Structure formats: C-alpha cells, structure tokens
Amino acid sequence: MAKKVGIEAAIAIAEAAALADVDVVSAYPITPQTHIVEHLAHLVADGILNAEFITVESEHTALSAALGASLTGARTFTSTSAQGLALMNEIVYITSSMRAPVVMALANRALSAPINIWNDHSDVMSVRDTGWISIFANNAQEAYDLTFMAFKIGEHPDVLLPVMINFDGFILTHVIEPVVLFGKEDVEGFLPPYDHPYKLDPDRPVTMGPVGLPEIYTEVKKQQDVAIRSSRSVIDAVFKEFAERFGRKYSAVETYAIDDAEVVLVTQGSVTDAACFVVDEMRKRGKKWGVVEIRLWRPFPFDDVGSALTSGKIKCVVVLDRAISFGGPAGIVMSEVRSALYHVPNRPIVIGVTSGLGGRDIMFEDYVRMFELGEEALRTGKEPEMVTIIGVRE
Amino acid sequence: MSEVVRDLKAFAKALVYKNAPKEEYFKRGHRACQGCAPALAIRYILKAAGPNTIVVNATGCMEIISSPFPYTSWGVPWIHVAFENVAAVASGVEAAIKVLKRKGRLDPNKRINIIGLAGDGGTADIGLQALSGMLARNHNVTYICYDNEAYMNTGVQGSSATFTGASTTTTPAGRYSIGQGYWKKNVAEIAASHYVPYVATACPSYPLDLMNKVRKSLEIEGAAYIHVFAPCPTGWGCPSSMAIEVGRLAVETGVYPLYEVERGVWKISYIPPKGLKPIEEYFKTQRRFKHLKKEVVEKIQEKVRAHWERLLMLEKMTNTEEFKEKFVRPFYEVQI
Numbered sequence: 001m002a003k004k005v006g007i008e009a010a011i012a013i014a015e016a017a018a019l020a021d022v023d024v025v026s027a028y029p030i031t032p033q034t035h036i037v038e039h040l041a042h043l044v045a046d047g048i049l050n051a052e053f054i055t056v057e058s059e060h061t062a063l064s065a066a067l068g069a070s071l072t073g074a075r076t077f078t079s080t081s082a083q084g085l086a087l088m089n090e091i092v093y094i095t096s097s098m099r100a101p102v103v104m105a106l107a108n109r110a111l112s113a114p115i116n117i118w119n120d121h122s123d124v125m126s127v128r129d130t131g132w133i134s135i136f137a138n139n140a141q142e143a144y145d146l147t148f149m150a151f152k153i154g155e156h157p158d159v160l161l162p163v164m165i166n167f168d169g170f171i172l173t174h175v176i177e178p179v180v181l182f183g184k185e186d187v188e189g190f191l192p193p194y195d196h197p198y199k200l201d202p203d204r205p206v207t208m209g210p211v212g213l214p215e216i217y218t219e220v221k222k223q224q225d226v227a228i229r230s231s232r233s234v235i236d237a238v239f240k241e242f243a244e245r246f247g248r249k250y251s252a253v254e255t256y257a258i259d260d261a262e263v264v265l266v267t268q269g270s271v272t273d274a275a276c277f278v279v280d281e282m283r284k285r286g287k288k289w290g291v292v293e294i295r296l297w298r299p300f301p302f303d304d305v306g307s308a309l310t311s312g313k314i315k316c317v318v319v320l321d322r323a324i325s326f327g328g329p330a331g332i333v334m335s336e337v338r339s340a341l342y343h344v345p346n347r348p349i350v351i352g353v354t355s356g357l358g359g360r361d362i363m364f365e366d367y368v369r370m371f372e373l374g375e376e377a378l379r380t381g382k383e384p385e386m387v388t389i390i391g392v393r394e
Numbered sequence: 395m396s397e398v399v400r401d402l403k404a405f406a407k408a409l410v411y412k413n414a415p416k417e418e419y420f421k422r423g424h425r426a427c428q429g430c431a432p433a434l435a436i437r438y439i440l441k442a443a444g445p446n447t448i449v450v451n452a453t454g455c456m457e458i459i460s461s462p463f464p465y466t467s468w469g470v471p472w473i474h475v476a477f478e479n480v481a482a483v484a485s486g487v488e489a490a491i492k493v494l495k496r497k498g499r500l501d502p503n504k505r506i507n508i509i510g511l512a513g514d515g516g517t518a519d520i521g522l523q524a525l526s527g528m529l530a531r532n533h534n535v536t537y538i539c540y541d542n543e544a545y546m547n548t549g550v551q552g553s554s555a556t557f558t559g560a561s562t563t564t565t566p567a568g569r570y571s572i573g574q575g576y577w578k579k580n581v582a583e584i585a586a587s588h589y590v591p592y593v594a595t596a597c598p599s600y601p602l603d604l605m606n607k608v609r610k611s612l613e614i615e616g617a618a619y620i621h622v623f624a625p626c627p628t629g630w631g632c633p634s635s636m637a638i639e640v641g642r643l644a645v646e647t648g649v650y651p652l653y654e655v656e657r658g659v660w661k662i663s664y665i666p667p668k669g670l671k672p673i674e675e676y677f678k679t680q681r682r683f684k685h686l687k688k689e690v691v692e693k694i695q696e697k698v699r700a701h702w703e704r705l706l707m708l709e710k711m712t713n714t715e716e717f718k719e720k721f722v723r724p725f726y727e728v729q730i
C-alpha cells in the first residue's frame with residue numbers, strides 16, 4: 001500500500017531503485033550522492049532487496065561494472081556526483097553507445113577546481129552530448145517517481161538507452177520531504193521484467209563492442225541519434241501511463257503561470273519550485289511573471305520549448321543557467337533555448353543569467369533581479385549576447 | 395589433464411597436443427600478424443574453457459584483430475568496452491550471472507565461465523586498479539593477461555611489463571639509454587598478494603600446461619589470475635616462425651618462469667633439469683635486445699638468477715607442512 005512518509009530525497013531514490021527490484025547496484029561514495037548507495041547497501045544487507053551490491057574501487061569501475069551487468073541481462077543502477085561522473089566520463093559515452101539501459105541518479109554537484117561539494121549543474125552539463133536520456137527532478141517525490149519510471153523508459157525495447165535522473169545536491173539529497181512511497185502491489189504490471197534482446201549468453205553468442213571502421217562508424221552514430229530522438233514517444237507514453245495510474249503528471253516541459261506572463265524564467269531542477277514561489281509573491285505586487293521548466297534535458301524537447309515560450313503574451317525569456325560554458329556561449333541552456341526559438345517568427349527576446357554556482361544560494365531578490373533584467377531588455381529592446389552572472393562580487 | 399610436470403621428459407610429453415579439444419572457439423580469419431603468440435594463446439585458452447564462456451576483452455591487439463565489424467573471430471559471447479576496465483566489466487558480468495541464477499532467471503546449475511582478457515599495458519599499467527578491485531572482491535572470474543611486453547596495438551611503446559633492457563618506441567636504446575631501464579613489474583605476484591585462490595604463469599609454447607592452468611582456474615571458485623607470456627614477432631623483432639621457440643627460451647633461461655600459486659602455495663611448473671640456460675640465448679633471438687652491451691646483459695642475468703632463486707625459496711617455504719598448517723588451512727579452508 002502506498003504511504004506518505006517524511007523522507008530524504010536520496011533515500012527516496014534508493015527506495016525507487018528497490019521498488020524496481022534492481023539486480024545489480026554498482027556505485028562509489030561521493031557527497032552528496034552517498035546516502036543513496038548507503039541505503040541500497042542496507043537494503044541488500046538486510047535481505048530486503050535481492051541484488052548484488054558491488055563495492056567498486058572507483059566510479060570508472062562503477063559504471064563499467066554496471067554496463068557489463070546490464071548487457072548480461074541484469075537491471076542495473078548506479079549513482080554519483082560531479083568528480084565521480086567526471087571519472088566515469090569515458091564509460092558514460094560508451095554505455096549509451098553500447099545501448100545498455102543503466103539507470104543513474106546524478107546528485108548534481110559543482111565540478112572541481114576549486115573542490116566544492118555543493119550544488120550546481122556543471123556535472124550534468126559536462127555529459128550533455130553523451131547520448132543519455134537526461135531528466136530533472138525538482139523535489140523528493142519527483143526524484144522517486146522519475147527514478148522508478150527511468151527503468152521503464154530506458155529498458156523499453158524501442159529505446160535501450162541509459163537514463164540519468166538529475167536532482168540537486170544537498171538542496172534535495174539531504175532534505176526531508178513528504179513522499180508517497182509505493183508498495184510493490186501498487187505498481188504491479190507497471191514495470192515489465194528486464195530482458196535485453198542482445199545479451200551475453202553462451203547459448204546465443206554475440207560479439208559486442210567490435211571495432212567500427214570509418215565505413216560503419218557514421219551509421220552507428222546516426223542510429224544512436226535516431227534512437228534517442230525516438231525515445232521521446234516512449235517517455236511521453238510512460239509519463240502518461242504513470243499519470244493515469246498514480247495521478248501525478250509529468251511532462252517534458254512544465255509551465256507555471258505563463259498564460260498572461262510577459263516575462264518568464266526558464267529553469268531546471270529545484271530552483272523551479274523556488275522561482276514559482278517568487279512568481280506567486282510578485283504577482284501580489286502586480287508582476288506578470290511565469291516559469292517554464294525544461295524537465296527533459298535529453299532528448300531536448302525543441303517543439304515543446306518552442307511552443308511554451310511563444311504562447312500567450314510572452315515577450316521575454318530569461319534563461320537561468322547553473323553552469324558555465326567557458327569561452328563559449330556561456331549559458332548552456334540559454335543557447336539551447338535560443339536555437340529552439342531561432343526559426344520561430346516573432347520570437348521573444350532571450351537573455352541568459354547564471355546563478356547558484358557551487359552552492360551559492362539564490363535569494364528571493366536574485367530571482368527578482370533575473371525577471372527585472374528581462375523587463376529591462378524588453379524596455380530597451382536589447383538582447384544581450386552574454387549571460388549576466390547574478391550575485392557575483394566584482 | 396592436470397598434474398605438475400617437473401622433469402623434461404614428462405614435460406615434453408605434456409606438450410603433445412593431441413589430447414587437446416578439437417573444437418575451435420577463436421576462429422580463423424582474424425587479422426593478427428603471422429606467428430602472433432597472443433592469438434595462439436587465446437585459441438588454446440578457449441579450447442580449454444569451452445563454449446559456456448563469456449570473454450571480456452580490453453582494447454589492444456587482440457580486440458582489434460578479432461572484431462572488425464561485421465567480422466568476428468569469437469565463437470563465444472564476447473564484449474569489449476574500453477582499455478582499462480576489463481576487470482570491472484567482468485565483475486559486473488559475474489555479479490549479473492550470480493544474481494540472475496539466484497533469482498531463477500538463469501539456470502543455477504549451468505556453469506558459465508567468465509574470462510577477462512587484456513594485454514600487459516591493459517593489466518600492469520592502466521588496468522591495474524580495476525584488476526586489484528576485482529581480485530580483492532574475489533569475483534568468480536579468470537583474468538588472463540597476455541603479455542607481449544609492450545603496447546603493441548599503438549606501435550610498440552614500453553609498458554611497466556616490458557622486459558628490462560628492451561628497446562621500444564618510448565624506451566628506445568640510445569647513447570644514454572639501455573632501453574627499458576627498470577625491472578619488469580610482476581603482476582602475477584601482485585595478484586597473489588590479494589590471496590585469491592589461484593594464480594599462474596603460462597606460455598603458449600607449452601600449450602597443455604596453459605590449457606591445464608586455464609581449466610584449473612575456471613574450476614576453482616573465486617578470482618583467478620593467469621599471466622601468459624606471449625611473444626610478438628612484430629614488436630620484438632624476431633622471425634614469425636620463432637615465436638614458439640622464443641617463448642621456450644624465455645622459460646628455459648628463467649626470464650619467464652612458469653609457476654602456480656594455489657591457495658598460497660607456490661609450485662614451479664617446470665624446472666629445467668640441466669639448470670637455467672644463459673639469458674643471452676634468449677636475448678639474441680630478438681632485435682629489441684640487440685643493442686645491449688655484455689656488461690648490461692651480465693647484470694640482467696644476475697637479476698634473473700636472483701629472481702629464480704627467490705621462486706625456489708618461495709616454493710620450498712610454502713610447501714612445508716608447517717606453512718600449510720599455519721597458513722593455508724586456517725586461511726583458505728575457513729569460510730567466513
């Protein structure tokens with residue numbers, strides 16, 4: 001029976017993996033992700049979860065072992081943060097390229113140097129182009145639901161891709177929130193058993209990970225791109241089935257108070273809820289502001305972003321980035337949003353802001369400042385090329 | 395097939411290949427150079443392992459020559475992921491099989507061998523950490539390093555397993571260089587230090603010994619490590635017809651002794667009855683040692699002999715009743 005409990009988001013994620021009855025867990029400690037693996041280790045040690053827990057000696061091995069297990073036919077889970085993901089990087093790319101539907105919880109944390117254990121999105125952005133399905137959760141309930149759904153999405157025979165669930169380090173990982181946890185019987189039939197069509201099986205020998213000569217490499221990469229683009233219909237179908245059965249709705253792009261908004265803030269992750277709160281408060285003072293959240297990061301929902309940001313009365317879009325593309329367009333999400341709107345006639349002005357790096361709190365006034373920068377751009381008609389870093393001391 | 399062969403006659407008999415399985419699981423048509431001993435070693439390894447085997451292969455010569463899509467030489471399930479993570483991937487494969495058997499999704503009575511296969515670079519250097527993790531966790535995997543004593547796939551660069559004095563493209567002999575300047579890293583001993591149940595060295599010049607060791611490693615529950623000395627005519631500068639001979643000379647000179655460490659007990663597989671041959675006989679077969687001056691050869695000879703003596707002492711020490719009583723039984727027979 002489903003029951004509502006006060007629980008840390010990290011523990012909720014571990015519970016979601018257990019609910020999916022994972023076969024192999026392979027992960028390495030790193031703050032702020034560690035509570036996830038610790039909880040899974042407990043569940044295995046106490047016989048609550050019948051799984052192999054591999055106490056690997058590094059994150060590179062964590063993902064390598066997960067990949068091997070996944071392609072042997074085991075449902076596999078791992079989790080990490082920042083430096084761990086950076087160490088895994090080589091295998092991150094290979095996991096999607098070898099079509100292993102590993103599920104990873106990524107407790108978003110800033111990349112070194114300087115070493116910093118707190119939250120931003122530099123880790124997830126560093127693997128933007130590695131071919132993983134990547135989804136953001138905004139609170140503990142979403143982290144739980146999305147982790148559970150990730151298995152169904154990634155393992156779908158038309159998808160067979162790894163899925164990364166992003167949730168903000170500390171802000172979510174270490175915060176206790178009310179979460180509705182399912183009982184096994186509640187989710188009966190939702191998640192089919194895992195069976196990879198091509199696995200390491202002596203009865204049907206296959207060669208996996210062969211040399212791809214120039215004659216074939218391009219075609220393989222094209223296939224991979226087609227696969228992740230096509231995964232969108234499965235993602236939507238899983239969200240829909242989940243909503244129908246359990247009542248909680250998820251979509252690739254979430255919107256808040258945009259019907260009459262002139263300025264909207266584009267967000268990802270836990271800042272979304274904070275931004276919505278700011279909008280509520282400022283609406284009392286007459287500000288017509290709204291929030292658009294890009295929940296589904298990869299495959300990038302171009303059409304949804306385009307239609308959400310050109311709906312109603314939106315005239316200016318302020319994109320909040322939690323990482324920097326050094327020497328590039330600076331705002332990583334911002335440049336994606338711009339390209340999503342590029343071909344749209346009468347597109348709104350798009351400006352970029354960066355904030356909340358390495359655990360710096362984003363205060364109420366900071367959000368207000370972001371919206372005001374949008375209003376300013378509207379007044380002057382200027383669309384600055386570069387992002388503004390909010391709250392930087394100069 | 396087993397039994398340690400210690401006198402030359404019996405050992406020569408053990409070389410008789412007719413007892414080996416006829417089936418081939420490493421198939422013809424691969425692209426290895428002529429006389430490639432690593433490729434030959436794999437052929438024997440798979441004969442010994444049989445069809446119920448999953449091979450996890452590192453990036454390197456053996457992966458490249460055997461899997462140019464859409465061709466494959468592998469008659470058993472085979473996976474290549476990257477260069478340094480064979481032991482890690484194999485750990486995952488093993489964990490998967492274990493849990494799938496436990497959950498009844500795989501037949502619990504079906505034996506599935508898991509073999510990790512990597513070169514000396516992929517083992518002694520970049521893959522050492524993953525290997526240590528796999529051995530420490532005691533996954534039921536046989537990890538086999540085929541040691542051709544350099545990074546051959548990338549063009550004969552020196553690894554930490556390159557033999558002392560060998561000239562490679564990154565340890566070239568020169569006015570101020572003897573070639574590889576330090577002592578060859580001994581990964582078999584590193585593996586043995588993990589107290590895994592089985593460690594061995596082997597060489598495809600002694601096919602039955604190699605096959606026996608592979609079989610044994612697969613029959614033993616737990617992690618096993620086999621270090622296979624595998625001459626590479628291309629990288630070593632010897633005629634392709636000489637690979638087998640070069641392997642034998644390495645063993646007969648003590649450059650590469652064959653031994654087993656079974657549950658902590660060391661056993662030399664072959665002791666040349668007339669004593670070790672001078673290493674010069676081995677060195678002169680290969681271009682990579684051609685530059686070595688006599689006095690350098692003499693120093694290396696001294697070290698080779700000392701290493702051999704150490705082995706003899708280890709064998710003597712660990713084969714005593716006292717050692718078995720005080721270490722082997724309490725350590726290996728007690729199941730925690």
Ligand SMILES: Cc1ncc(C[n+]2csc(CCOP(=O)(O)OP(=O)(O)O)c2C)c(N)n1
Pocket residue numbers: 453454455456477478512513514515516517542544545546547548553
């Ligand atoms: C992380 C990484 N570093 C370097 C390489 C390049 N590389 C591929 S194979 C190889 C040499 C392999 O040497 P070894 O393990 O001894 O196998 P061999 O080719 O000699 O059979 C190197 C350096 C790589 N593929 N991946």
Ligand code: SF4
Pocket residue numbers: 425426427428429430431432433455456459542546547625626627628629
């Ligand atoms: S370079 Fe050496 S190891 Fe590589 S295929 Fe040729 S002979 Fe074999």
Ligand SMILES: [Mg+2]
Pocket residue numbers: 513514515540541542543544545546
């Ligand atoms: Mg090599």
